[in-house]
Amino acid sequence: MGKVLMKGNEAIGEAAIRAGCLNYFAYPITPQSEVAEYLSRRMPEVGGVFLQGESEVAVSYMIFGAAACGARVFTTSSSPGISLMGEGISYIAAAQCPAVFVNIMRGGPGLGGILPSQADYLQATKGGGHGDYKLLVMAPASVQEAVEMVMQAFPLSEKYRNPVMVLGDGLIGQMMEPVEFPEHLRTEPSNKDEWATNGMDTRRSNQRNLVKTLYLVPEELNAHNLMLKAKYEQMEREEVRFDTYNLDGDYQVLLVSYGTMSRVCRTAIDNLKAQGLEVGMVRPQHVFPFPHKAVYEAAARESCRSVLCVEMCMGQMLEDVERSVAGRRPTSWYGKCGGEVPTPEEVMQAVKSLSLKS
Amino acid sequence: MGKTFARPEALAETITHYCPGCTHGVAHRLVAEVIDELGIRGRTVGIAPVGCAVLCYNYFTFDFQESAHGRAPAMATGIKRVRPDLIVFTYQGDGDLASIGMGEIVHAANRGEKFTTIFINNAVYGMTGGQMAPTTMPDQRTTTSPFGRKAAEVGMPIRVAEMLATLQTPAYISRQSVIKPKYITKARKAIQKAFTYQMENRCFSLVELVSTCPTNWGMTPVDAVKWAEEKMLPYYPLGEFKTPA
Numbered sequence: 001m002g003k004v005l006m007k008g009n010e011a012i013g014e015a016a017i018r019a020g021c022l023n024y025f026a027y028p029i030t031p032q033s034e035v036a037e038y039l040s041r042r043m044p045e046v047g048g049v050f051l052q053g054e055s056e057v058a059v060s061y062m063i064f065g066a067a068a069c070g071a072r073v074f075t076t077s078s079s080p081g082i083s084l085m086g087e088g089i090s091y092i093a094a095a096q097c098p099a100v101f102v103n104i105m106r107g108g109p110g111l112g113g114i115l116p117s118q119a120d121y122l123q124a125t126k127g128g129g130h131g132d133y134k135l136l137v138m139a140p141a142s143v144q145e146a147v148e149m150v151m152q153a154f155p156l157s158e159k160y161r162n163p164v165m166v167l168g169d170g171l172i173g174q175m176m177e178p179v180e181f182p183e184h185l186r187t188e189p190s191n192k193d194e195w196a197t198n199g200m201d202t203r204r205s206n207q208r209n210l211v212k213t214l215y216l217v218p219e220e221l222n223a224h225n226l227m228l229k230a231k232y233e234q235m236e237r238e239e240v241r242f243d244t245y246n247l248d249g250d251y252q253v254l255l256v257s258y259g260t261m262s263r264v265c266r267t268a269i270d271n272l273k274a275q276g277l278e279v280g281m282v283r284p285q286h287v288f289p290f291p292h293k294a295v296y297e298a299a300a301r302e303s304c305r306s307v308l309c310v311e312m313c314m315g316q317m318l319e320d321v322e323r324s325v326a327g328r329r330p331t332s333w334y335g336k337c338g339g340e341v342p343t344p345e346e347v348m349q350a351v352k353s354l355s356l357k358s
Numbered sequence: 359m360g361k362t363f364a365r366p367e368a369l370a371e372t373i374t375h376y377c378p379g380c381t382h383g384v385a386h387r388l389v390a391e392v393i394d395e396l397g398i399r400g401r402t403v404g405i406a407p408v409g410c411a412v413l414c415y416n417y418f419t420f421d422f423q424e425s426a427h428g429r430a431p432a433m434a435t436g437i438k439r440v441r442p443d444l445i446v447f448t449y450q451g452d453g454d455l456a457s458i459g460m461g462e463i464v465h466a467a468n469r470g471e472k473f474t475t476i477f478i479n480n481a482v483y484g485m486t487g488g489q490m491a492p493t494t495m496p497d498q499r500t501t502t503s504p505f506g507r508k509a510a511e512v513g514m515p516i517r518v519a520e521m522l523a524t525l526q527t528p529a530y531i532s533r534q535s536v537i538k539p540k541y542i543t544k545a546r547k548a549i550q551k552a553f554t555y556q557m558e559n560r561c562f563s564l565v566e567l568v569s570t571c572p573t574n575w576g577m578t579p580v581d582a583v584k585w586a587e588e589k590m591l592p593y594y595p596l597g598e599f600k601t602p603a
Contacts, residue, residue: 023440049439053432054465061429061462065436068423069403073440091426197421197437199444201400210415212406212424 003180008143009034009076009173012102012166013042015150016074018184021100022048023073025062027055027081030114031170032104035076056081060088067097068211070196072154074100078170079108079120082128089163090129093228094213096195098157101135102150102166104173107338115339116170118259119313124167125288125320132225134232135165136239137288139258143177145285151182156239160231161195167287169312171260171341235289242291243283245269250303251280252356254329256295256321257310258284260341265310268347278303279351287317295324299331305356307331310347330355366390368399370417379572379579382410384536385478385545386417389449392550393420396557402445403437405430407454410484414449428459431466434473445556446473452493453483456516460492463522463564470527470561474552477518477564479533480571481590488574492516495589500574515593519566523599529555530563531600535591537570537583544596560602568594 006014013035016024024043026036036052043050049066053059059075066073077085082103092099105120107113124137136156140146149166157164193203197211215221246269257265262283269279282298284291299307307329309321315333325331334350336342342350365371369390376382393399402420406412408427415422425433430448438446455463455477463475482500483489489502493515497506507515519533530552534545545567552563568590570582577585 025436025439051435051439053435054461058429058432058435058462058465061425061432062436062439064425064429065405065423065433066440067436068433069421069437069441069444071440073436087426088429095424197403197423198441199401199403199421208419208421210422210424212415212422214412214424 003178005176006143006179007034007174007176008146008168009104010038011143011147011179012076012150012173013038014181015147016100017042017046017048018181019151019154020184021072021074021154022046023066023071024049024075025051025053025059025066025073026075027053027059027077029078029081031106032076032078032102032173034173035102056084057087060085063099064088064092064095064097067092067099068095068197070192070198074102076102076104078104078106079117080111082120082123086129089135090131090133091213092163093133093135094131095211096161097211098161099163100150100153100157100166101163102168105167105169113339114170116260116341117313117337117339118169118261118311119316119337120167121287121311121313121316122319124165125290133228134235134288135163136160136235137165137167137286139167139285139287140172141259141262141283143172143175143179146172147179147181160235162231169259239286240289240291241285242294243285244298245281245283246273246278247280247298249278251278251301252303252305253279253351253354254298254304254307255279255281255310256284256307256317257281258287258317261310261312264342264344265347267344268351271344272348272351277351290320290324292320292324295321296326296328299325299329304329306354308351308354309333310342310350311335312341313337366394368393368419370419372416375413375416376410377573379570379582381480381536381569382414382478384542385476385567385569386414388536388542388546388549389447389476390418391546392553395550396553398445398553398557401443402447405433405446405448407448407450409451409454411449411451411478412485428454428457429462430454431459431462431471431475435466435469435471438471438473442472445553447476447553448473449476451478451484452480452491453486456492456518467522467528467562467564468525472556472559472561474556475564476549477566478569479518479566479594480569481515482571482574484571484574495593517594519564519599522564528562528564528600529560529602532564532598533566533568533594533596535568535586535596537568537586541596548598555602568596
C-alpha cells in the first residue's frame with residue numbers, strides 16, 4: 001500500500017486496526033467524531049468490536065473491563081470527554097492495564113470551543129485524574145506521525161502495563177495529509193495470563209486473577225505507589241523522544257514546541273534564517289517523559305540567549321521547559337488559545353521581541 | 359450417606375468481613391452454588407462494586423475485577439463485547455447501582471448486554487456509613503436523612519426492577535429476597551435462571567435481592583428481618599417482571 005490521502009481522524013482509526021487493535025469503544029465529540037464514524041464501518045469488516053457508549057465515563061470503564069481481560073483496546077475523544085474519562089484512566093493506571101487513549105484537543109476550559117488547542121498538556125502529562133499516576137504521552141505533529149504513534153502506543157502500553165495517550169491537537173484530527181501505513185504490527189500482545197481476568201479455563205489455571213485498585217492497608221498502598229513510580233521512572237529512562245530543527249548552527253533563540261504548533265515554528269525559523277536570525281528548536285515527540293536533558297543542553301549552548309516555549313495554550317508546557325532550563329537562560333512563552341493557530345509571522349514577531357543581549 | 363451440604367467450590371474458605379445479620383453472605387453463597395451447578399467457574403468473571411461488597415472477590419474463587427462506584431455495568435460491557443465466551447456478572451448495591459451508576463445500568467440493560475446483574479437492595483448506603491440511598495424507604499432515618507426520608511424533598515424510592523422491566527431488550531428481570539429461607543429458595547432459582555439465560559446467549563438479566571443492613575438500620579438482625587418484611591416487601595413486591603419470550 002503506497003501513500004494515500006487521508007483525514008487524520010480516519011487514519012488514526014485505521015492505524016489502530018493495523019496495530020492489531022480490534023476493539024474500540026467511544027462517545028462522539030467534535031473534533032474527533034470521524035474516528036468513531038470510520039470505525040463503525042471498518043470494525044465489522046475486520047471482525048472487530050465497535051460500540052458507542054452512553055457517555056465518556058462509561059466508555060472509560062468499557063475500556064477498563066476489556067483491557068483487564070487481556071484485550072487490545074482503545075478509544076478516542078476530545079478535551080471535555082477526556083476529562084470525563086479521567087476517572088476511568090486513573091483506575092486503569094492503578095490496576096496496571098494496557099490501553100490507548102487518543103485526545104484530539106479542542107479549546108477549553110469548559111465547553112471552550114471546537115477548534116485546535118493544546119490546552120490539555122498539564123492534564124495529560126501530570127496525571128489528569130486523581131492519585132499518583134502518569135501516562136506515557138505521545139504528541140504527533142503530522143497525520144503520518146499520528147499513524148506511527150498510534151501503532152507504537154499499543155506495544156508501549158503493554159510493555160508498561162499502563163495507559164498510553166496520543167495527544168494531538170484538533171488540526172491533526174481534521175486535516176488531510178498523505179500518509180503511508182507501516183506494515184501491520186507483528187508483535188503479538190504480551191503474555192497477559194499472569195494478571196488478566198480472562199477466565200481460568202483460558203489460562204488452563206486453577207489460580208484466579210484479580211484486577212483491583214483498592215489497598216486498604218496503608219503500607220500496601222504505599223508499596224503499590226512505589227511500584228508505579230518505578231515504572232514512570234523507567235519510562236523517563238527509556239522512552240524520551242524528541243526531534244530537533246536547526247540546532248547545528250549558532251542559534252540565538254531556542255524554541256520548544258510540539259504538535260501542529262511546531263510546524264508553524266519551523267516555517268518561522270526558516271523565515272528568520274533568511275532575515276539573518278538563527279533560531280533552533282527542540283520538539284518533544286513524547287511530552288511525558290519530557291526531554292529535559294535535550295532542552296537543557298540546547299538552552300545551555302553558548303550562542304543561545306533566550307528560550308521561547310510556543311504552544312496553543314496559556315503556557316502549560318512552559319512549566320516543563322522552565323524546569324529543564326533551570327534558570328540557565330531567560331525563558332518565556334508565546335501562544336494563543338481559542339482555536340487560532342499562531343501564524344509564522346506572529347511567532348517571528350514573538351522571537352524578535354525577545355531581548356537578545358548577552 | 360454422603361455430604362448433603364458443603365461449601366461450594368466457587369466460594370472461598372475465609373472469614374467474613376460483613377456485619378452480623380448482613381445478608382451479603384447468603385447472596386454470595388447462592389451465586390457460588392449456581393456457578394458450581396452450571397459448571398462455569400473456569401469461564402466466569404465477576405465485577406465487584408463500590409460499597410460493602412467491594413471486597414466480595416475475597417469470597418469467590420474465580421476471576422474478578424473491581425470497579426469504580428456504579429461503573430460495573432460498563433466494565434461488564436467491555437468484557438462481554440470482547441470475550442463473549444466468558445460468563446460475566448456484576449454484583450452491586452443500591453447506592454452503587456441506583457444512584458451513581460443509574461446511567462450505566464439503564465444503558466447496559468437497554469443495549470441488551472449479555473451479562474447478569476445481582477442487585478442488592480437494602481435501602482441504605484452501607485460502607486460509607488448508612489447514608490440515604492435512592493431505595494431508602496419513606497420516613498426511614500439514615501445518617502443523611504436524620505428526620506426520615508421526605509418524599510416531598512427527595513422523591514419516593516426507585517423501584518429498579520420495575521423500571522428496567524419497561525425496557526424492551528432485557529431478557530430477565532426478577533426481584534427476590536434473601537431475608538428468610540422461604541424467600542432464599544426462590545432467590546436461588548432466579549439467580550440460576552439469570553445465569554442460564556446468559557449461557558443461552560440471551561440479553562441482559564438482573565435479579566434484585568431485598569436484603570437487610572442491621573448495622574446501618576440500627577436494629578438487631580431479627581428486627582431487621584421483620585422491618586424488611588413489613589416495610590420493604592409491600593413497596594418492593596417479589597416476582598418476575600420480565601421473562602424471555
